[in-house]
Amino acid sequence: MTTTSAPASQPRTGKVSPRVSQSVFDGSRLRVVLLVDVYDGAQQQFLEAYEQLCNQVASVPGHVSDQLCQSIENPSQWLITSEWESAPPFLTWVNSEAHVRMVEPLHSCVRDTRSLRFHVVRETGGPAAHAPMSQRGLQTAPRMGDGVIRHALTFTVKPGSEATVAEILAGYASPEPRVDDTTRLCRTSLFMHGNRVVRAIEVRGDLLSALRHVARQPEVRAVEEAINPYLEQDRDLDDPESARVFFTRAALPAVHHVTAEQEDPAAERHALYYPARPGRGLQLAQLLAEHDEAAADDPRSTVLRSTIFQRDDVVVRLIDLRGGLDAGDPALSLGLMDAAKAAELTTFPDGMSGADAAGRDGDLRHLLKLARMELVTDRRSPEA
Template identity: 55%
Template sequence: MTVSPVVATDAVSADALSTRATAAPAAVTDAGGVSISAFDGARVRVVLMLDIHDGMQQEFLDAYERIRDRVASVPGHVSDQLCQSLENPTQWLLTSEWESAAPFLAWVNSEEHLDTVEPLQDCVRDTRSLRYSVLRETVGEAPSAAAGEPLRSAPRIGGNVVRHALTFTVRPGSEDEVARLLSEYVSPEPRVDDSTRLLRTSLFLHGNRVVRAVEVRGDLQAALRHVARQPGVRAVEEALDPHLEQDRDLRDPQSARRFFTRAAMPAVHHVTSAGRAGGAKGADGTGAHTRRLALLYPVRPGAGPELARLLARQDTSVAHAPENPVRAATVFHRDDLVVRLVDVDGDPEEAPAFVLGLHGSAGGDGGGGPAAVAVAQRLLDTAAIGVDGLLTEDRTLSLLLARARMTPLTDRRSPAS
């Protein structure tokens, strides 16, 4: 089976036993606010529905028994339960609980995870993965005190839109050809089925690194499978193969799983600002004249998680600031790769601090301010991209914005989005 760089293979994949990259639901309201957050402190419940090949139930259970202790030792893992359907012996359910989203995302997108779940691959015909923040818990007739009350007391508000991103590198010297291929491909049909639709695809290049971000209304996996079947997409993927730094064979499920697991860059935070009056808005809440940018931050070794968390706090703190031109911001993160997708009203160069998420004014929840910028100065290796000076200076911020901006290759919206 041939799949696209926004799609994972159909073999065993998802969460505690997964290699399929998915993203949390996200959407926008006119009032704005956070609709994705891996940093709210809530425990995470992961639900993995599995369809086992006929007659292989015992083999699957034996494989699970061999890896369960290894999974249980992963930092942040709390517990899991493996269940079999009462009505259909091929349908199984695996639920796991994690201390928070961050350790789970680090695990599910790791090489260690790929190696751990490999024994299960031959037993599973299909999977579906769901991920939830735990907002309330009741044990018996009273709220659970032992487990602790989740830090977030209210649900995030949003609609039926999912965000997902992948990143990969191409061989030095091939950047121009890769840019041409990714700029010229034929857009797939946006309608997947009655409940699922492709809303937007945005591709960017920085040096030899490609970032692809997609927005889907409805079922992300159904949409990605739909994309993978499109002849135009298949042709582009075949043309890209010789230019990739990581070899892949999309006809081989194991090779495809490894490629897409390494490429996955989860959306760990998404916030929209209060909408301004005037102008029609799309499904992402942005106006027709809003400009989309992708920023690749120069991260010091080991500083990626802290920087992603800081940018999330910064964006939340000024979501309703009237002087903020950023209408929406999504932080994507894995390891020391941090990419922030921003939709900006007007010229981004007129407000580099807001566009970079490095504003020095304190926000409504205390997330911003000079202290946050001082922390960012420590986390960013600005000298590596030829930027000197303090991040409190306009000249430094303007130069950092110019050097961190990725080159846009494609930004296509569904006509109905």
């Protein structure tokens, strides 16, 4: 379980790489906006639950301040904003079991919520308005995105059921890619590593609308029901609270994306699973992010794109590359130049630590083999 005392990432300085379209590791301040729709008549209950939550979150490392606002037009609409020293401490908290328990009192009085997270790029006013941006914790430059939102879900299945689950997950009919006039499903890639399942999706438009669209598709619902008996974490999709808790715990956010080159139709998609040592997931994700950013200009690298997903001690790196996974430099494919550093931050499911592997010939290739996930299905929308 993630603890709320994990250290924040070290601030990064210098020019923002134009190759990186998404990253939580800039060291800049974070503004979180939560839009809340409260049940009619439950405003006082909501306010009391918020005050309890506010007292708890005030002691979370990295939290700076928060505000609660009520709409002047519709009393059922509320807005919660909070400021954090940087994104990593917020993600450590919001992805923790402590947070799941902390927000439980809100669920009985809230109809719907929507969470948005923003790096602070510029600001006006205040005592530090004329100080250098680096001293104010502001992002030095805006990132140039590619219009694609990346997200993943992960969960585990009962040992011994892996082949059955893989067959179910590979056999469903693809849902309608068009969500609405502004949102499209672009790609879904599903991998397994032992009994862990990772489903990565790419969306143009609104991620929440896309997730709700997919959940309503009969073919997807049938697959979700079919794998229910094999899940290690029980869920009831007919119970909104059970489904909400499951998918909250399954969320695997993208924390970094870098594109070295444009789309190559011949590129292969692979996923690597890095089981972090307890409490080291965020540090491992940041190390991989720094490597991929530096490697984006390396002509030896066969990696065209890399997306890093992280939650607690689960770190997954999704890569598109030329040739097979073993065709290039294993350090570039693995995303780690140093097997000893891998040993410091990771463990592996066969009981062999990185320290054992680091002392052998081909240690990085061995680590690459241990990290490799098995592809279950990789589907692109015809319009993507």
